[in-house]
Amino acid sequence: MKPLTSVIRPYAWGSRSAIAEIQGRTAPADGPEAELWIGAHPADPSRVAGTGLDELLAAEPDRLLGPAVVERFGPRLPYLMKILAADAPLSLQAHPTLEHARARFAAGHGGYVDANHKPELLVALTPFDALCGFADPAVAADRLDGLGIAELAGVTAALRTGPGGPREAVRTLLTWPVEGRAGLVKAAVAAGTAPLVAELARFYPEDTGVLVALLLNHVRLEPGQAIWMPAGNLHAYLRGTGIEIMAASDNVLRGGMTPKRVDVDELLEVLRFEPLDEPLHPAAELAEGVRAWPVPVPDFLLHQVVPGARTVTLDVPGPRIVLAVGGAVRADDGQGVVEIAPGTAAFAGADAGPLRLSGPGAAFVAATGV
Structure with missing residues (x-):
């Protein structure tokens, strides 16, 4: 297990207290703290002993990512996990399909910064309001x-x-x-x-x-409930704190409620307009204290493990990131043991063994679906 140091992004809509409280720091913080980025996205990669996780993965992709992930996604981590803390509404937005993103990026369209899609899953840590x-x-x-x-x-x-x-x-x-x-x-x-x-x-x-907003579903999530936002889903987070996991992309098409770039024509190109009858995305209960939120893309799979007084073994392949919330989590991947403090994370490479998790906290474990 490799302890990670991750970056907090200070977007104006962020909470000044939520992430600080999760991490046990003094709250309120000096400014808004909107998103804690946990992963290897080149814009703000987590770091291992001062070295970017993206650099480590690029240097040894077969060992740390595994041949199956490299074959499917190339020598990069295909997911990004975040703690998201909103005190004000985010923009009305949607994300493209993989095929659309590739075509637009290749054509040099200004609204696309990479050739990837950006499906997202959000699991609430607090009561969470969203349009979905x-x-x-x-x-x-x-x-x-x-x-x-x-x-x-x-x-x-x-x-x-x-x-x-x-x-x-x-x-x-x-x-x-x-x-x-x-x-x-x-x-x-x-x-x-x-x-x-x-x-x-x-x-x-x-x-x-x-x-x-009146055309959309207004959802109030309770802690532990989730929403799934595939390509073309028009959505906006309004208020609350949650764990978000997504494909590692920055392709966001906005239509309003933002000071950022708006492109209504391109947004209309990617939107899916059929009604979404049930916005909530159910979890699969796998064992006592273990559940997952399966999604129909291979880029990511999110588990939650609540060990309680036990040690829980989670055997998922490929590169994994373990995030602790609500208390510390002890993580052992067969290559090393890490005590993960609340609001921090650690990385286990594909060459490591199953995860053995214990401690008073809850672990959110990001992996791929490959």
Whole structure:
């Protein structure tokens, strides 16, 4: 086991207390702490004794990643794990398919920084609010009708016309004339029928993306519940702390609720508009204190192990990262033993043995699905 030192990203929407409290540091921190990146992404790799994990893996890919992972993904770690702590809403966003990302990146499209997809899974550590996937169009139309705003009649009519309705509704709202956006949002808040819009408008009073929120599923996760965001899923994290795991990519297409680059046309290209009837992604209970969240991509697989008074053996192949939360975790991969402090992580290479985990904390174990 190799202890990892990981970087915290200070995005403005981040909490000043959540990650500090998980790690047992003084809270609040001096500034926002949004994401703790745990992995080998070249933008902010975790480090082993001062050396980037990405460098170590590139130097010995067959030993540390394993031949199967190298054959499938090349000499790189295909996943990135994070602790994400949001005190304010993130952008309305989606991610491309692998094929779309490869084509756009090869063509030099400015919105693509790599040739990879970015499916994501988030497991809540605290109560966590999110928007995830499209609601039934008729339900969305009723929500907009409830605002009593005549200018939205065309949007609600589109939602009731057929399969193309949600696309047209999103396009209309996100390309609303700039001079009319603040007035539209103000009228929606004044209607008093959509508390979600009123809350989002506190942060984005001139952004009609807050009305797109009414087209989506508003999910409240309890600790231990998860949501899965495949390619084309329109989503936004609103508030809370969770463990996020994803394919190691930075390809994000935003449509609103952000000061960052917005590309509505490209977002519409990648979105999947069919309703998502059940946003929650169930866990598979594998054994006492052991569960996993299977996903239909090979880039990653996330387990949670709660050892309690026992030592639990988790035999998953390939490169693994163990993150401790809620208490320390003792991890033994047959090559070394590490006491992992809360909010920190350790790496086990593909050449190491099964993981033996014990201690008072919970372990989130990232691996590949290969």
